[in-house]
Structures are given as C-alpha cells and as structure tokens.
Amino acid sequence: MTIFKVLGKTCGFFGYVIQYACITHCTFEYIGDFVMCSGPSMEPTLESNNILLTEHLTPRLQRLRRGDIVIAKSPSNPKQNICKRITGLPGDKVKGHFPKRSQVVPRGHVWLEGDNSTNSSDSRLYGPVPQGLIRSRVVCRVWPLNKISSLTEY
Numbered sequence: 001m002t003i004f005k006v007l008g009k010t011c012g013f014f015g016y017v018i019q020y021a022c023i024t025h026c027t028f029e030y031i032g033d034f035v036m037c038s039g040p041s042m043e044p045t046l047e048s049n050n051i052l053l054t055e056h057l058t059p060r061l062q063r064l065r066r067g068d069i070v071i072a073k074s075p076s077n078p079k080q081n082i083c084k085r086i087t088g089l090p091g092d093k094v095k096g097h098f099p100k101r102s103q104v105v106p107r108g109h110v111w112l113e114g115d116n117s118t119n120s121s122d123s124r125l126y127g128p129v130p131q132g133l134i135r136s137r138v139v140c141r142v143w144p145l146n147k148i149s150s151l152t153e154y
Contacts, residue, residue, distance in 0.1 A: 032054055032056055035136070035138075037049070040119045041084070041115070041116050041121070042069070043115065050144070050147070052071075052138045056137075058136075059131070059136060062131065066088070067086065068086045071138065072084065072112065072134045075127075075129055075130075076126055088128075091104065091107075
C-alpha cells in the first residue's frame with residue numbers, strides 16, 4: 001500500500017509542477033515579462049543592463065501611442081530584439097535617413113527611434129516597422145534598484 005501512496009504523491013507533485021509551468025508560460029507569453037536592455041541607443045533614458053517590466057496587452061490590442069517605449073523584433077535581424085521609442089504612428093510624416101527626405105508612416109506600421117539619436121540603428125535607417133514585430137510595451141525599470149521608475153507617460 002505504501003508504494004501506491006508514494007506514487008500518488010509523486011504524480012500529484014509533478015501535476016502541480018506542470019500546472020505552474022503552464023501558468024508561468026502563459027503569463028510571460030501573453031501578459032508581460034522582464035527584459036534586459038543592452039546597448040547605448042536609448043541612453044540617457046535607459047542604460048545597458050537595465051531590467052524592464054513589459055506588458056504584452058497594449059500591442060495586441062493595437063493601443064500603442066507616440067512616446068511609448070517598446071520591445072520589437074529587429075527588422076534587419078529577426079533573432080534580435082530592439083528597444084526603441086515610438087515617434088511616429090500610421091499617417092504621421094517623419095524624417096528618414098536623409099535629412100531633407102520625409103515620408104508618411106504607412107497603415108499597420110510605426111516609426112521607432114532610439115533616444116540617443118547619434119548612436120541608434122532605428123527607423124531612420126530601416127524605415128517604418130510593421131506593428132506585428134512589436135512584442136511588448138515597457139512599463140517600468142525595475143533594476144538597478146536605485147533607478148526604479150515608471151516609463152509610461154499616462
């Protein structure tokens with residue numbers, strides 16, 4: 001009888017582990033997660049090794065606004081994520097890579113730029129970014145602890 005008791009408790013334990021793994025996966029995939037920022041493109045707002053709390057609902061509901069900081073798949077390297085600020089929405093007139101050349105952001109796209117304009121590869125280089133490449137919106141910086149701050153404008 002004891003072998004069945006041990007087997008039952010073991011199966012129960014693994015059942016809880018699988019449940020919590022599924023809940024954790026769904027939370028990080030559909031609700032929000034933590035992202036480590038690297039590179040100088042968002043300085044001085046964000047620095048390398050800052051850890052950010054992001055949420056996934058706003059991009060899925062297409063409620064992005066000008067000024068939002070987002071995490072997106074890089075249009076030039078899909079294996080890499082980028083952290084940039086939305087500076088143009090569909091229909092906005094923006095300046096591209098050439099100073100005198102402007103263009104209109106097409107429907108279904110956004111214009112992304114780094115806050116450090118002299119050291120950022122962004123839409124000025126690769127053009128408008130499809131909204132489908134945006135994974136999440138940055139809510140706040142959680143690390144380092146002495147710089148915890150909200151990064152939303154509303």
